[in-house]
Amino acid sequence: MPLDPMQLEPAFWPFLIATVVKMLVVFTLYMVVVAYSTLAERKVSAWIQDRHGPNRVGPWGLFQVLADGVKNFVKEESMPGDVNKPTFLLAPAIAFTMALTAWAVIPFGAPLPTPWGKVDLIVADAPIGVLYPLAITSLGVYGIVLAGWSSNNKYSLLGGLRASAQMVSYEVAMGLSVVAVLLLMGNVSLPQVVALQAAGGWNVVLLSVAAFVFMVSAFAETNRVPFDMAEAESELIAGYHSEYSAMKFSMFFIAEYANMLTASAMFVTLFLGGWDIPFTDWDTTGPATVAKALATFAIFAAKIGAFMFFFIWIRWTLPRFRYDQLMSLGWKFMLPVALLYIVIVSTGMLLLDVAGVARGSGTYFLAFLGLNVVLMGLLFVILDRGRLISPASSRLERSRVERLRAVAAARSSIAAGEVR
Amino acid sequence: MAINVKVMERPVGEVSYVRATLKGLALTLKHLVDPHRVTIQYPEEKWDLSPRWRGTHRMLTTEDGKAKCVACGLCPTVCPANCIKLVPGEDEVGNRYPLVFEIDEFRCIFCGYCQEVCPEEAIHLGRHYENAEFNRAQFVYDLERLTAQTHPVSTLWDPADPRGE
Numbered sequence: 001m002p003l004d005p006m007q008l009e010p011a012f013w014p015f016l017i018a019t020v021v022k023m024l025v026v027f028t029l030y031m032v033v034v035a036y037s038t039l040a041e042r043k044v045s046a047w048i049q050d051r052h053g054p055n056r057v058g059p060w061g062l063f064q065v066l067a068d069g070v071k072n073f074v075k076e077e078s079m080p081g082d083v084n085k086p087t088f089l090l091a092p093a094i095a096f097t098m099a100l101t102a103w104a105v106i107p108f109g110a111p112l113p114t115p116w117g118k119v120d121l122i123v124a125d126a127p128i129g130v131l132y133p134l135a136i137t138s139l140g141v142y143g144i145v146l147a148g149w150s151s152n153n154k155y156s157l158l159g160g161l162r163a164s165a166q167m168v169s170y171e172v173a174m175g176l177s178v179v180a181v182l183l184l185m186g187n188v189s190l191p192q193v194v195a196l197q198a199a200g201g202w203n204v205v206l207l208s209v210a211a212f213v214f215m216v217s218a219f220a221e222t223n224r225v226p227f228d229m230a231e232a233e234s235e236l237i238a239g240y241h242s243e244y245s246a247m248k249f250s251m252f253f254i255a256e257y258a259n260m261l262t263a264s265a266m267f268v269t270l271f272l273g274g275w276d277i278p279f280t281d282w283d284t285t286g287p288a289t290v291a292k293a294l295a296t297f298a299i300f301a302a303k304i305g306a307f308m309f310f311f312i313w314i315r316w317t318l319p320r321f322r323y324d325q326l327m328s329l330g331w332k333f334m335l336p337v338a339l340l341y342i343v344i345v346s347t348g349m350l351l352l353d354v355a356g357v358a359r360g361s362g363t364y365f366l367a368f369l370g371l372n373v374v375l376m377g378l379l380f381v382i383l384d385r386g387r388l389i390s391p392a393s394s395r396l397e398r399s400r401v402e403r404l405r406a407v408a409a410a411r412s413s414i415a416a417g418e419v420r
Numbered sequence: 421m422a423i424n425v426k427v428m429e430r431p432v433g434e435v436s437y438v439r440a441t442l443k444g445l446a447l448t449l450k451h452l453v454d455p456h457r458v459t460i461q462y463p464e465e466k467w468d469l470s471p472r473w474r475g476t477h478r479m480l481t482t483e484d485g486k487a488k489c490v491a492c493g494l495c496p497t498v499c500p501a502n503c504i505k506l507v508p509g510e511d512e513v514g515n516r517y518p519l520v521f522e523i524d525e526f527r528c529i530f531c532g533y534c535q536e537v538c539p540e541e542a543i544h545l546g547r548h549y550e551n552a553e554f555n556r557a558q559f560v561y562d563l564e565r566l567t568a569q570t571h572p573v574s575t576l577w578d579p580a581d582p583r584g585e
Contacts, residue, residue: 048448050455317448318441380438 010117075246092251095143099258109297148240159239163230174217176338194274479566488542495534503527544573
């Protein structure tokens with residue numbers, strides 16, 4: 001069989017040009033999607049609350065995004081008197097850039113054949129793969145912390161402090177949940193993770209506990225409800241971006257949605273099979289075609305859209321946690337669960353290897369499926385009895401309750417005595 | 421945990437966070453797919469006003485286009501907000517008519533007493549609410565303006581038929 005030039009790796013110059021083109025395309029698409037996800041948020045929230053949402057600018061309000069953009073560009077930039085100017089200006093840029101950069105290693109489709117060679121639909125196939133977005137998104141906390149600190153405003157500072165503590169806490173759980181994925185996949189390269197999932201079943205089924213921990217941590221990492229302690233408008237006005245206006249505020253707004261998009265892409269790639277089309281081998285086998293590239297890109301976009309919708313849906317359903325609930329959930333629940341799960345997954349893999357079950361086979365899939373059904377059952381039936389979100393409505397030990405009540409009674413009698 | 425947090429002992433069935441979350445998600449999804457929208461898309465759709473809606477005034481006219489008002493002076497007397505300015509005049513055959521009839525719609529409290537007291541059924545409150553103007557002076561409606569209005573007028577509350585049936 002003669003070698004088809006469209007199925008070969010491109011030479012240096014075509015590779016470079018293709019990479020630049022991919023960067024431009026990804027950036028443009030990304031900005032458009034981020035802009036429209038703000039509209040989606042407003043529309044979905046309106047529908048959930050029996051309202052109509054924005055519907056005045058263009059058909060169904062579709063040009064609302066442009067109107068908002070123009071408004072933010074022409075608004076006055078207010079600069080509070082006592083801010084630390086360099087960091088105040090730098091913070092929105094950091095928040096936004098870090099959310100954007102993490103996208104470089106996300107594969108978004110099957111390879112695209114061109115006359116100059118086969119182009120992988122990923123901006124940078126970095127060998128460190130999944131570690132790169134983890135590192136970059138954790139840098140994103142600097143944007144928020146610096147914004148909070150440089151604003152010279154106690155509410156902003158509190159928002160920034162909360163955000164840093166929260167993001168650092170949940171990063172631990174997130175990283176450990178990714179460890180389970182890496183154990184099973186045996187690889188950190190995201191295209192490899194996608195390929196292995198296409199062959200051996202999606203990780204959301206194989207590693208559902210890790211998927212759950214990752215999902216909850218993703219909500220916390222993006223500062224979304226129910227973890228939006230950094231903004232908490234009822235307590236902190238607008239938290240870290242209280243002092244920002246016009247385009248600088250808009251940058252934080254864009255960064256929030258960009259973070260959501262990145263978190264969705266990470267979740268989709270690690271747990272929902274990336275660009276893999278379910279129930280068919282057509283997309284992953286045989287030579288690359290343009291149709292395959294487009295179809296896989298569409299399915300990837302659809303998966304991300306579904307997860308973005310889930311983000312929005314959760315936001316307009318759940319109330320915010322209290323701060324101690326947030327911290328105890330992160331450290332006392334998510335972290336031990338993620339650690340224990342790593343032990344369970346590696347033990348399961350070892351046992352299956354000893355039993356001689358091949359990786360990626362049907363038996364392997366079913367064994368992990370059964371294991372995860374049992375574990376999810378345990379997680380939600382046993383652990384969720386008042387311990388998941390503690391302690392206001394938890395079952396504390398009876399002795400502790402008695403002690404707390406005694407203290408409260410003693411206090412109130414002292415207070416009453418002072419009044420008399 | 422702060423010691424002042426009130427500790428509740430609840431039955432096991434009520435403390436599940438995941439179960440409550442799923443319940444909430446189901447509720448919001450129900451509203452998402454089956455919205456009970458009550459919003460009226462204002463400039464395109466308008467709300468049906470009650471027949472007893474009391475809006476800005478309108479002066480009814482006789483067949484020959486003159487105001488029905490006979491300048492009896494009852495409406496400025498009964499007006500609790502003192503918003504009607506009336507200067508009576510008399511023509512050569514002795515018919516009284518208003519020389520000046522002005523209603524300051526900013527002072528008006530839309531009580532409807534003027535309509536109730538009017539012996540000629542001349543002054544009426546209107547079933548109308550779009551009153552925007554560019555300056556305050558234009559809210560003093562003179563006789564010309566009051567007679568030129570065309571919107572439907574409000575009906576008074578009838579004690580014999582309190583529900584308007």
